[in-house]
Amino acid sequence: MDPTTTTFILLSLLLYGSTTGFSRVFSSESCPFPAIFNFGASNSDTGGFAAAFFQPKPPYGDTFFGMPSGRACDGRLIVDFTAESLDLPFLSSYLNSLATNFSHGANFATVSSTIRLPTADVIPQGQASPFYLSLQCSQFAQFKNRSQIIRRQGGIYASLMPREETFAKALYTFDIGQNDLTQSLFLNMTIVQVIAAIPDIVNHFLDNIKNLYSLGARLFWVYNTRPIGCFPQILTSFPSAKKDSVGCAKPYNRLAQRFNAELKNALARLRIEFPLATIVYVDLYSALYSLYTHPTKNGNKIPKDAILLLFYFNLKFLCANQYDRHKFFFF
Template sequence: MSPYGNTFFGMPAGRFADGRLIIDFTAESLGVPFLSAYLNSLASNFSHGANFATLASTIRLPETILPTNGGSSPFYLRLQYSQFAQFKARSQIITIQGGVYGSLMPREEHFGKALYTFDIGQNDLTQSLFRNQTLEEVNATVPDIINQFMDNIKNIYSLGGRSFWVYNTRPIGCFPSILTGFPSAKKDSAGCAKQYNKLAENYNAELKKGLAKLRNQFPLATIVYVDIYSALYPLYVNPAKYGFKLPLVACCGYGGEYNYNAAAPCGQTVNVNGTKIAVGSCKDPSVRVNWDGFHFTEAANKFVFDRIFNGAFSDPPIPLKMACHPTQLHS
């Protein structure tokens, strides 16, 4: 619902931002159309790729299915992989049948040439925190989260995937939702919650190790670790240098120091002292970092993409265009 999508699409477009996401900028840079969501059955063209992501997805099997109340999506990573496996098999049947539907499907050879991107894991951390698990308890789950993540990449490799572009998680200690939910947390010089960023850093270190092991196991694959944490963090340290302001404050929200209240989410109408208030956008999302407490503005997504696409924040330092064949993209 509005104001989601208003900056670029002029309407809600299945993205939890005011406009484009990193995956959209990725598609544009490779010269392919935006990816259709696998779950969108209406007028979808999957010939250039498909997007299996959903709001609030986790790597591990979710403990609660309450996405509108800080819980998880039922479409966790193992289920997304199952959907991908079904998509691969079913799309080839449709292609053989031909006709207009066949033209909307990828060909068999595309699956081995595609770029498989992953931007997941953040919700495994934040949702556990909001279920009142301690930092120690959440940190203890990181090895299992990473193991399950690596298992899913292995599964895609077994179906022919060879190029993988894996994002680490963002500095969650800078999120308005975390800063509001855990107000007593110690802050760093940028105003972010130190311990919660340490949790993200621990997750990222384990992810990097896991991907390094996969590279040794599958030498024919291109497996790239992309450090969007480091690419994004300068916006919190020195936002004015890059044309941003109020990086810790949600653009679309209501109330409090960080303009975030879990009971008044972006786009909803809430009752405040008997008055109905529409929770809307700030005046200029183009200079803001955080969109709705958890997600980022199009401007911040563009800033990150511009810094990562050439491989400067990647291990190994492979530019995006060298990581895949530019005619196909999967996410």
């Protein structure tokens, strides 16, 4: 396989992102981050949902890990490639208590998580995760405190915890917000109603960034949300929505664009408020939408309808290593 295809998505993110000091691809030489602390939902969950509820069954994990890996994906996620680019091991979930090494960071993401307190029924009765962003950040605060107690106590577990200075030098990544939009839509809210809620969603996100800043975080990497109008679940649930030239539902993509615009503006204001922080806004929407608009240019030879069918049955976005000439498993 051409090695450039396996890292296409990660490279796209970095090239499309609006950055403040991180305009090139991660490398251990240019970006010597000692750890990553990740917050998010299924697109970056490396085992939180599996630890709290149940392990996703095959084909999840089959292609790269050879077994279920706690990911809603059959390969690796962008957060995995980010860790590899920094010469760090894959992130373990904070919720995973078995043979876990947190010295290089921790992952607080879980499938179906939202920024705000979920209004939908939570798992296992419903579809929403109880681990919304504020709870994930509370888990981080507890982790930071307790990990240093363990280090001071010494013994065999001390080396499995990050050093105190790691927290200020670590990279804090965020991939969350998509479910705030889609879960609202499936609760029969109109697009207009969801748009009206966007400022509150973004403000809740900013509150959590500020909280993490107060705990010592300084380097923030924020992904915007995806082109949800291209999601098969949106296309099948709202079949009458006006389509664009590639078959995506225009009103729902405009909803995502509205969220992304408000998020980008809010982060710009936050840079002014916290000049000592580095806050990177990554345009994931554009990178992924280009896969729909230029599929053959990006190495995919499967027709659009077949792509959407594969999306539907594979369920979750962002198995970056699966982007190659032969198959297109992104969900």
